[in-house]
Structure formats: structure tokens, C-alpha cells
Amino acid sequence: MSTETTLPGADFYLFETLLPAEEREILDRARVFLREEVKPLVNEYWAKGEFPPVLIEKFRRSGLLALSYEGYGEPKTATSKLLSGMLAMEMSRVDASVATFFGVHNGLAFYSIYAGGDQEQRDRWLPAMAAMDKIGAFALTEPLGGSDVSGGMRTTAKRDGDTWVLNGAKRWIGNATFADYVVVWARDEDDNHVKGFVVEKGTPGFVPVKIEGKVALRIVENAEITLTDVRVSEDNRLQNVNSFRDVAEILRLTRGGVSWEALGTMIGAYEHALAYAKQRQQFGRPIAKFQLVQDLLVKCLGNITASWGMVAQLSRLQDQGVFREDQASLAKAYVTSRMREVVGWCREILGGNGIVLEYEVARYFTDSEALYSYEGTREMNTLIVGKSITGQSAFV
Structure with a gap:
């Protein structure tokens, strides 16, 4: 066996082992699908600034739709929020736009109807959405x-x-x-x-x-x-939505998904930077052998590992039914901030090539700015957590 295959990956603390075997199989299947079917499209359509319509058909055939909703998608029984989070992570690891497209459809839109609609509305709209016949x-x-x-x-x-x-x-x-x-x-x-x-x-x-x-x-x-x-x-009209409090409940449950997407963005940038460092030669040796490059890579891995621990526990709390808004807000604020650091360090490792789409990291670097801001800015999420820990509201 080559040394390459024995090196530890981004999952340094083996968080995937928290999933039961059947869910790890789903995650593995998703990883193969994203690598073989989705990744080849990404740079071309990112450069065009267009959504590839063929992506919908690819997802439709993948069997990865509506997994976390009871009675919709495959399997018919809901899978864990931990698996849903890791699937969002895997999508963003390939491309944050793909994860965002899926999160809007399968998270924000689907869950709004699932939680905010009555049974007749769920039956009317969700089967077609679960099959991705409707977006x-x-x-x-x-x-x-x-x-x-x-x-x-x-x-x-x-x-x-x-x-x-x-x-x-x-x-x-x-x-x-x-x-x-x-x-x-x-x-x-x-x-x-x-x-x-x-x-x-x-x-x-x-x-x-x-x-x-x-x-x-x-x-x-x-x-x-x-x-x-x-x-x-x-x-x-969604029959079970009567005030913004109901909207906030939907956002609370989807905000954790953005934290997983931020983690996936970190991992994608880190993996490309690591591969680059091992093959890029300077002064007669790979730059991965330089102390300063190793320092940057280790700081990236530290941020990834700390963020993974936070979002994994967040999803487990969601599975246990004891998940709170302030917990989701802390994860969104913290993980997206760590993501910003990681993509910056990865761009630094690539030098000038870090701003060229061909080398991948530039895409993660720019996409991270959107994830940092949407579904609640760092400042707003900080105020939510600040109110929780002090009992004092600083909102004006």
C-alpha cells in the first residue's frame, strides 16, 4: 500500500463514524455521485454564471432527495439530521453553489411547506418536490x-x-x-x-x-x-404559519445546514491546497515540506476539526429534539468565521495560482463570502447568542 493512501484526511477525528452503517453507505454513495456526476460541471458553469439544468436530472436519479423528511423521498422513513448535515457538507466540499441550490429546494422551500402547510398542502406539493419533478x-x-x-x-x-x-x-x-x-x-x-x-x-x-x-x-x-x-x-396560503415566529422556526432548523455547508467549503479548499502543496516544487522540493506551509495546513485542519465537532453535536441535538436557536446561531457565526480563515490560508498556499479557477481554491475563496453573510450575518447571530448568555437584548 502506498504512503499516500495511509495519510489522514480532513476527517482527522473520524466524525463519520458517528453515523450508523446504513447511513455511512448513503454518505459514501453521495460522495461518489458528487465526484463523478457533479464535479465535472462545476468550473464551466461557475465561469458562465449559469445553473446547469442537467443537474436536476442527475439529482433526480441519485436517490438523495428528501432523506430527512418522514414519508417523502427514499427511504420512506426519515434519516438523521447528522446525515443530512454531512450530505450538505459533501455537496459544498465539491461546490458551495450546488449545496446552496439543494439547500434552498430541499431545505428552505421543502421544509416551509412540510412544517408550515397542512396535510392537504403537503400531499399536494411535496411528493413532486421530493422527486425533484418540481423545484x-x-x-x-x-x-x-x-x-x-x-x-x-x-x-x-x-x-x-x-x-x-x-x-x-x-x-x-x-x-x-x-x-x-x-x-x-x-x-x-x-x-x-x-x-x-x-x-x-x-x-x-x-x-x-x-x-x-x-x-x-x-x-x-x-x-x-x-x-x-x-x-x-x-x-x-400555508395554513400553519401565523406570524414571523413560525418563519423563525423554519430558519432555526435550516441555519445549521449553512454551518455544514461552510464546513464543506473549508474541507474542499483544504484538500485542494494540500494536494497542490504536495506536488508544487520550489527550491528543488515540494512546498509541503516547508515549515510555514505545514503551519498553514495544520491551522486549516484545526479549524475544520473544531467546526466539525460543533456542527456534529448541533445535529445530534436536533435529532434528540433539544436543539435551540442560540445553538444554531453560535454555529453559524463561529463556523463561517473559521471558514473565512481557512479559505484565505488555502489561497495563500497557492500563491498566484490561488486566484485562478483552474486550481479550484479561488472558487471556494469567493463563494465563502456569500456563506458568511446569508441566513443571518455573523453580527446578528452574535446578538442572538449574546442575549441568550447575558439575558440582555442588544438589538436596537
Whole structure:
């Protein structure tokens, strides 16, 4: 056996062994699928700034859909949140845009209907989403509202008999350019509470326009959406959502997924930087033999290992039903901060090649900036945790 195959990988503390054998098999299958079917597409479409439609068909055939939802997808019984997290990690390890596309569809959109809809709505929409015959999107952020959208949502909903009329705008909505179902959050003009609506593709007055010029998550097709007298039926209002508190519950459960994506981004950058260091020759020897390069690699591995421990325990708490918002916020703030450090060190190891797409690390380096900000900035998540540990709110 060669020395190469005996070297430890990014899972330095063997966190994958926390999964039962059957779930490790699913993870292994996902890893092969992502490496063989997805990775060859990534750089081409990242450079184009386009989403590859063939990716949907590839995921459809993969058998990796809706694994963590009881009664939907395969297997029919829900798998653990720990496995769901590691699957998000594996996707982001290949490409953060792919993980984001999947997280928006299978996490934010799917879970909004799963948790916020009644049984009739779940039966109406989720089987097609679980099979990826229909794609979902999640429209919360607005052009003038991000962190303050809970109290300052400008998109409105007005009841008119058996229909609702939606007006306003949303921004940074992933998948929205091609999604079949978009979960739109709007403030009810009558009671001032936030409610959720499933707006179906082609509804008059609903216009998504792709945001151009992004330097991060370029495969994700984010859109700015305008809603002009968009009429949706009462049957398309999520029946179990009555205030922003219900929206916050959905975000609480999906925020942990972003932490896993940040971990995967770290791992992907680290693995490429490590491989580069072992083959790049300077002064007659590989740069992996230099002390300063080894120092950077070890600091990367330390951040990866600490973050993996945090998010693994977070998912286990979720599986046990004792998972809290402040725990999700601490993970999002901490892991994305460590990710920023890792991708910077990896770019440093590659020198000038660290900004060239061909060498992969540049993609992780730029994509990390989006993960650092979305689903709650570091500052907002810090204030959530700060309130939890001090009992004092610093929100203004």
C-alpha cells in the first residue's frame, strides 16, 4: 500500500463514524455521485454564471432527495439530521453553489411547506418536490430588508374573498428564475403578521429577474422578484404559519445546514491546497515540506476539526429534539468565521495560482463570502447568542 493512501484526511477525528452503517453507505454513495456526476460541471458553469439544468436530472436519479423528511423521498422513513448535515457538507466540499441550490429546494422551500402547510398542502406539493419533478424557492429577503425583515417587511398581502393579493419585491432569491413553487413571505395588511404563500410558476404579476455580476455562488441563479397584484388562493396560503415566529422556526432548523455547508467549503479548499502543496516544487522540493506551509495546513485542519465537532453535536441535538436557536446561531457565526480563515490560508498556499479557477481554491475563496453573510450575518447571530448568555437584548 502506498504512503499516500495511509495519510489522514480532513476527517482527522473520524466524525463519520458517528453515523450508523446504513447511513455511512448513503454518505459514501453521495460522495461518489458528487465526484463523478457533479464535479465535472462545476468550473464551466461557475465561469458562465449559469445553473446547469442537467443537474436536476442527475439529482433526480441519485436517490438523495428528501432523506430527512418522514414519508417523502427514499427511504420512506426519515434519516438523521447528522446525515443530512454531512450530505450538505459533501455537496459544498465539491461546490458551495450546488449545496446552496439543494439547500434552498430541499431545505428552505421543502421544509416551509412540510412544517408550515397542512396535510392537504403537503400531499399536494411535496411528493413532486421530493422527486425533484418540481423545484422550490424561498423568498424572504427584500431589496431594502435583510436582517430587519422580521419587523420591517414591505411585501404585503391583502385578503380579497378566497384569494390574497401580494405586492412588493424580494431579492437574492435562489432558484427563483426557474422554480416551480416559490414560498413568498408577506405581511398581512389586516393583522400586520407575516404569512406564507406558495406562488406557482407563471402566476400573473410575479416576475423574477436574474441578478447578474455576482462574484460568489455563481452557479446559483439568484433573482430579484417583483410582485404586482399577484393573486393566490387561500388554498395556497400555508395554513400553519401565523406570524414571523413560525418563519423563525423554519430558519432555526435550516441555519445549521449553512454551518455544514461552510464546513464543506473549508474541507474542499483544504484538500485542494494540500494536494497542490504536495506536488508544487520550489527550491528543488515540494512546498509541503516547508515549515510555514505545514503551519498553514495544520491551522486549516484545526479549524475544520473544531467546526466539525460543533456542527456534529448541533445535529445530534436536533435529532434528540433539544436543539435551540442560540445553538444554531453560535454555529453559524463561529463556523463561517473559521471558514473565512481557512479559505484565505488555502489561497495563500497557492500563491498566484490561488486566484485562478483552474486550481479550484479561488472558487471556494469567493463563494465563502456569500456563506458568511446569508441566513443571518455573523453580527446578528452574535446578538442572538449574546442575549441568550447575558439575558440582555442588544438589538436596537
